Amino acid sequence: MGRKNIPRMLLVILCAVVMLPGVTFAEASIDTASITVPSVVTQTPPLAVTSTPDVILTAFSTGDRLEVAELFNQSSVAVDMGAVTITTIDSVGGQREISLPSGWLLSRHYITFAYDTTLIRGAVPFTTSQTATPGNISTLVVSRQQTITQSINIPPMAGNSNPKDNYLWAQHKQRGNVTLKQTGDFATDFVKKTSALVVEGTVLYRPPRDAGGLSITEIHPNPVDCAPGVASDIDLRCGDYIKVENTSDKPLNLNQYRLRVGSYGDMASLTNAFNWQQSVMTPDDELILNAHDFLTVHLRDDLHPLSLVATGKYVWIEDYFGTVQYDVIQYPDMTLAKYNGLSWGIDSSDHMWKAMMPSPTQRNNQLPPEVTIDVPAPDTGLVPCSDNQYRSTETNRCRNLIQATVPSPCRDGQYRSEETGRCRSIVATVSSALKPCADDQFRNPETGRCKKIASTDDILQACDEGWERNPETNRCRKIKVTEMPVVPFAVQPIQAISTAWTTWVTIAGIATIALGYGLWEWRQEIGSAVQRVRLTLRHRR
Template sequence: MIRMLQLVAAAGLGVLCMHAPVAALDATAPLEAYDAPVYVSAFQVSPMGQYGSELSAFELYNSSNELVSVDGWQVVAGNADGPICTVELGAYIPPKQHVVAAAPGVFSLDTVREFIDVCHDDERSITTLELHSPQRLQEAVGEFTPGAWVRKNLTKKYRSGNFQKDFEAMDDDSRTSLYAGAWYEPRSVMPLEISEILPRARDCSPLETSFECGDYVKLYNPTNQPISLEGLRLRIGHKTQSPTATNAINLTGELDAGRYGLITTRADGAQLSITDSGGWVWLEDIYGIVVYDDSVVAYESASSQEKTGWSWAYDSTSGAWRWTTTPAPYDGPSVFTMPVVQQGTSQSNTARTLKPCGPGEYRNPATNRCRKIRSPARTLKPCGPGEYRNPITNRCKKIASKNGAKSLKPCGPGEYRNPITNRCKKIGSATRTLKPCGPGEYRNPATNRCKKIASASSSTLKPCKPGYERNPETNRCRKVKGASTDVPAAAFPVEPIADSEATMSAWWAIGGLLLAGAGYAAWEWRYELGRAAKRLVGRK
């Protein structure tokens, strides 16, 4: 018996030591949760005809702290059967900003980007929106019905992918408008020039206010038009340096034609500080996307005591940059009082023979650098049929997106063209033959609906029921006061109850108690009541 128990124990131990069954293998790892930096924050889909709809406008929001390029992105409108139309995006969305794109003619604001083509279908209703980047699907919204919709909040809680949880109708309880911030497109060309740099200012008395007492950079506008400085920043240093408050200065205002402008302070109001060991100064757009080649200037080291108070300036006479002992921090060209031969090591940098430019290049007279000829005046690719060139952006746009003057597709049989929207509509929906009203009816001229003649004119009125009378003002039947067909008559007359002496005594007792209570309350709250009275008197 003992031996048998030992065998059973051994067998049990063997069972305990066996491995659990191996789970099935899956070569596909679960997808990682993705929060797109740019997503749809509001949109409007308008019904068209009986079954169709149109994507009228949508609003995007950049939730990140960085500028996001949406060049090559698409908004695809569709339904459960597949895509209906696609809207191509471009440019950039600034951080923490809303932008709006809309169908042509919906809005007239300059900050709204218009679709190149209208996005609608006369037979299918748009119930889903998808935001695609070239790399992936950024967000899917739907399913929804036509209308104006807005995301309930911009927090992650309302980005669940469930339309009913994330969105609500746009109305007085949510918001009633789209937020149309400015899309960002950097300028491709910037003719401003840097004409002078003071990297090591001289020592000055605390009472002296001359601009020569601090570092500065001088700009020049060589054109015959004023140039806005908005959206530009001055950079100091070299390419690999990250922009900071000391080496990236955002510019504002504008520089008039043929005038010079001085940059002496940073955005925070502190004095501009330029590294005196040499480096580069240039202009770029405010986000550092585009560096304007013609503005890039390399300046020599001013670390020696000799160059204290000297400025590195462009000499228009010789067409070269060189040192001058006479800075010119005013609206005018630089002044050179020191002969070139006295500048020591700078002589080889100023009076040397310049290397000829290569084939297909020209020398920029302002910077003495070689540039490809196609860069300043390249031949633009002709626009396609039915397109025109936007004079501001130099991009091709369909003529329809500008003024609707292209050859429109003829409307079908039984249709006409709406002169406001240029769309085809069925003639029946505008001027259909109205169904005749039935016997005893007439057509209301305000609503075009049929109404019974009895409701408009005085016909024979239906007699009121027993116990009812006709109201002379409304012609409606109402119950006769005192008449009732449901309550049986009482077997005795109704008599008033006379007040007894006990009842009068009770009323006097109740009144005395109330008066005593009021007196006690006035005594307990006498100070508060006095202060309140004084405040009221003081206000008068």
């Protein structure tokens, strides 16, 4: 056996010792008080790539907390600030997420948030209260809907070795431009300011809670052809229009809302967003619609005729800036022949949408009773089924309608079976009838066959000794033994014999064998070592 196999052999001997009976080992104990748990280091989030975020941080002032933050909405739509958060990371790795108040920041508007609003006029307080952090803030992260849009590594504002490096606040270099970009690098994006803090603030926009009683009552997307010379502004039935009504008991300012047409995802434009036929209107203007009065909109904001899609779309009311939608109405394909010359309006008697006679200058006129109206089905994008088909609610596929058919009469000499519905021969049925049994027989109801009365098969024979009749199969079976057999002597317990001394003898023998084997394997090396020792001693003498 080679020298390399010794460790493997010692491992086998150790495993044998562990598996020996009677050998126990003391359980190891760990002093948990002496263990030092390393502190968790908070990782700085990765810097956002060069981008043009919708909401961008344009100015800020920090210390041991975020004092001031100015944000700018450079998108074309209003942004909900409730979905925007600012995360501060201090120099020792601690993080604090600062929530912003709910409300909408309008397009191309600034908003300033401050810890102490008494020092900055027009500033909005942070929703999250801040306490001083162990270290100064070193990183600011702006997120929208839990996605990082801007990340800035901030150099210390005060306490620098070079007084020229001290500054009071920072401002974005591109502030005031049409488009602002961010790279995540402070020196690239921001400039240090030592003068008094100058920021711009505004109030957050909050849309109306509801439409205030404003409802759409009539849609006219497919006008009839009018004679030449009749303008749509003279006879509104010659053009498209939408009629709205103030169903409340008090006057309503229409300037809080606007009309929209189209479908989900369409951006507001001159052709699908209408501010009540007003070419110039600001949010501060007023356009009053009296209680229970109506207004017919037939012009766009540029005073051109309104144009609606005749094949069916959506019409709804939304707030002035398009952040919340109210009263969404879907109208059907008005190009169908049954809708020729009609509009789609609501019946005040049952509050159901129906095809109506166009009535742009008065209350809705109900359609004559002889005209049938189809309520538009929801737009699912599926091709309609044929007239002889229907759509399955389980598979959403078209299936053929099952038409009831009258079976043709059977021929002479036949009748129709009630079970199968088919024609069967009367002669075959009679011939297949069961023949009567003999006088000494009876018909078994289970098999339908004739059987002798009181035959030997009906009389069961007694089972043999040690057997019993099975009630399920009616056959004889052996009787099962349910009691244990009794032995003529009692069960004696096994006496425990101590084998501790044999165990130690075994261990000593194995150790002796291992030692002897090791001396034998290393005999040449040991002899060489002894020889070298002798030679050394001789030289010293």
